[in-house]
Amino acid sequence: MRFLSVLLTICLAPSVVFAAWGYTDDGSNYVIDTNANLIVKISKTNGDMTSIKYRGVEYNGQSGKNSQVESGLGTSTVTIKTYSTNVIRVSVQYGTLKHYLVFRYGNPNVYIFMNKKDTSVTVSRYIVRIPANIFTNNEDEDTDWIPDGAAAIESGDINGRDGKTWSKHYSGKKYGRTMDYDYVGYTNANVGVYMIRSNHEKASGGPFFRSLIRRGGSGGPDLYDIYHYNMGHTDVMRLGLQGPSVLHFTDNGAAPNSNLFARKADWGWMDSLEIDDWVPASGRGAIAGVGLANMKSGFQYVVALKNDAAQYWNVATGAWRIDGVLPGTYTLTVYKGELEVHTSSVTITAGATTAKNTITCSDPEDTPAIWRIGTWDGTPKGFLNFDATPMKPTYMHPSDTRLASWDAGNYIVGTTATAGFPGYIWKDINNDHLVYFRLTTAQLAVDAKIRFGVTEGQQGGRPTVSVNEWAAALQADKGQGDTRSLTVGTYRGNNYIYEFVVPQSAWVQSASAYQVLKISVISGKTATGYLSPGISVDAVDMIAV
Template identity: 35%
Template sequence: MHLSSIATLTLTFGRGAHAAFGLTSTSSGFRVDTDAGLVFEVKKSTGDVTSLKYNNVEYQGTSKATAINSGLGTSSVTGETVNGYVKITVKSSSLPVTQYLVAKPKEAIIYLATYITGEVDPGELRWLARLRTSELPTGVHGNVGDTRGCSAFEGKDTFKCSNGQTRCKMYTGDRFIDDVVHGVSGSKASVWMIMPGTAYETSAGGPFMRDINSQTGDADQELYWYMNSGHLRTEPWRLGLMGPYAMAFTAAGATPSGNLDTSFFSTLSIQGYVADSGRGSVTGSASGVPSQFESVVHWHNTNAQYWTKVKDGKFTSPKMKAGTYTMKLYKGEFLVTTDSVTVTAGQTVSKDIASKEANTPVIWRIGDFDGRPMELKNGDKIERMHPSDVRMGSWGGSFTVGTNKAEDFPMALWSKQSGTVTVNFQLTQDQVKQHVLRIGTTLSFKGGRPSAKIGSWTGSDPGAPKLIDSRGLTRGAYRGYGEVYTWTVPASAFKAGANTLTLGVSGSGDATWLSANYIVDALELQD
């Protein structure tokens, strides 16, 4: 093994007293002192991180290491200093994965990057830091992923506690577009994952994908960054370099900036790394989305994905790899335009985009077609708890147009659990004519799709939507392909005065909460 410029140090680590920045080779591993209070050790045979000391306190878990997935197994591990930075390279002997760990002087940060040439069995790619719950008891979003004292009741990942509240590591997730920094904390320190710049460019799922961020157990506090998984997977994996990303240590409660400069990776010979000089960008205006909704522009192809939020009608993309991209505009998370654009390295291309959503008059509308169920009943809770949680409101029921508000209409329906929802509405004699019923959904499970009946009319079954073979609604997720269903309802279905829409679920299932279901975005009767 060739090591360049390795400083061999004999160190006594004390709180507030640190040796000079550098790398030490031992018989079993590499020890890195950041000269910022963080000293970590990497095992030579596997690349596992076996020690994480910050201000002389050990934060590494006691039984399992910190690594990609649950460890890469036997690997070729090299350590060196390059241009003033410590670089450790881990090449798995059995998996298509190369992992990089990099340290920068006087920063309590481990910079990371993961290069893959194929999918990793069993379908997940994640950085998993196994830390000590005793030192870092508070997980991401507090206790939503804290399984201590609770019992599994759905699979091995969803738990119910004695007070009727529910816990699941999936409840700790946030949308990729918002999830730049997340962490766990204790009385002495906090540990953070940072995904700066274009860290997500080779992940899959788009800007609204969510995945696991932490899980709190009796011994280990698990801190994650999920690069790829099978959790509500809507597109194939991308291959290449994931990141750079980072794991940072701070004083308790001190949140680090997400604007982490990783441009120095261009000097480190990191496989798959593309510097800003080899990238281009897109700038332009986005129009047609009402001001009360967030506008998001999204670019993607088989090699990369990017996104940005529109501000004052304008946008500028992140620095993008060269190529031709599908370009999308969202009203909230509801797709309103699809276009394409070609990006050239070293250039900025101008490309405007405008909503193509039709402004159709309606008799009534429940909710907003924004790709999210948050304004509907229980929509404010579904990301952080199971539908059976005692804090949830009831499911199913009756809704009266003009009397009830959007928050009275349940954000999800099940073929077994919630029965049906009835929508009562009034029509004038002039309104007794043919109308279009439009129902938007965000996610389906086991073929769940809307069934609809008004008066003597029963809507035809639209057929099962594209299957996503993953639990979603019961694990805090609401985002799938986002199907929209429409039916032309004949005038004979309506009458002057009181009318009722009965909305149910087509599909089946073999368990109460795991029967066919779908999440409602919005519904309307068009004039």
């Protein structure tokens, strides 16, 4: 009789107790076992992941802080539901914000969503906080890992020691622009822990944006997926459903499963999970183009869509296509490198593919130049301190002693190499840079135009010029971000070309004499040092009027 009673108890007990897959309630947390060596606890109070154990090792927690939306949500409504026996969804409601954590049978993953309806909840990222002493670093490679003894040198989040600098902002050496990486992570001999980024359709910044995505130090490292990063930002804050971002584990430090990458993942199994504002593939459209004309050899071309609700992009090597687009009207932009060479308007319809005929790129490089410094590509690539790959100022502070002095010698057209011209110019550091050039007798008889390409203007910084005794009228700021940029590893703002017509009367009337161009940064704002008004240079040239 006692045997039958025990047997009956075993048969009637919840399967989650004896099978690996499922969830229990420990009173404070929902405890989810994925049947993939991953067990996660989620707070029933605020939706934090309070424990993340993979193969018995804890990968959550630093100084009392959990893995969570931003710095954590307050008291929330937290519920749990099972779908079709193989998916568990935890739902967190905090004010107008909805946050979801999804688990799938046999997957060592946490699928993370955040639906920010409005700005009443001021969060913009998900942070996975990993305990100390699990992962080590290489100070030269991990430029976003702050070594002990490196004191703060700017705003408390940029650190330096012995002339070298590190910051949580400096992802440029390993990861780069949003379109360049699918994931960030840390590995050791036992494990790989990765944050696989979402498709960023509701994020901000576009394909070339550089963002805080990882941070390390002796207190333990963080992994982020950031949807709106304010540094150097010129894009709108897009509201709505972000995700999934995927917290993913592998054994023995192996690379992540590429089938989870946003650019190729099939999320059809999520269609029935009642995730607010989720749009299945059937509710999306696509655009396809037959090709691009006037492409230049050696440059990457990117086709991008954006409006205030969503953003998408893809590389174009000839024919091109962008799938999975929310219905709506978008600005279509073609970039040569990071420079806009075409814009138009397109409309995407659910369940259909919009066809686009051949697009002819309009390239400022096509205009014959009297002289040109740099290449029109929307970046300072090739200039002083930007003449290596990856470009050093994307992963170190401009004061870093591994960089050449920004106050370079005067530039002589036809003699000085492109790498002798500063990629950044600040009002307080290397202003009033001089360029020497000669003109032919025919050129001395006519006006000319100087085109000055700027990719970012910090603190309202913008260029003006003078030639010999003539000075151009000061131009208004065309509009850039109003936060730090050049010191946090990004030159990406808005691309603008400032044009200055130089009258024939400005020239020294001698074909053998040098004309002297002075380039100055101006601004109505004030700051000092590397935070003073500054610009990032795309190219500078002189063309016929």
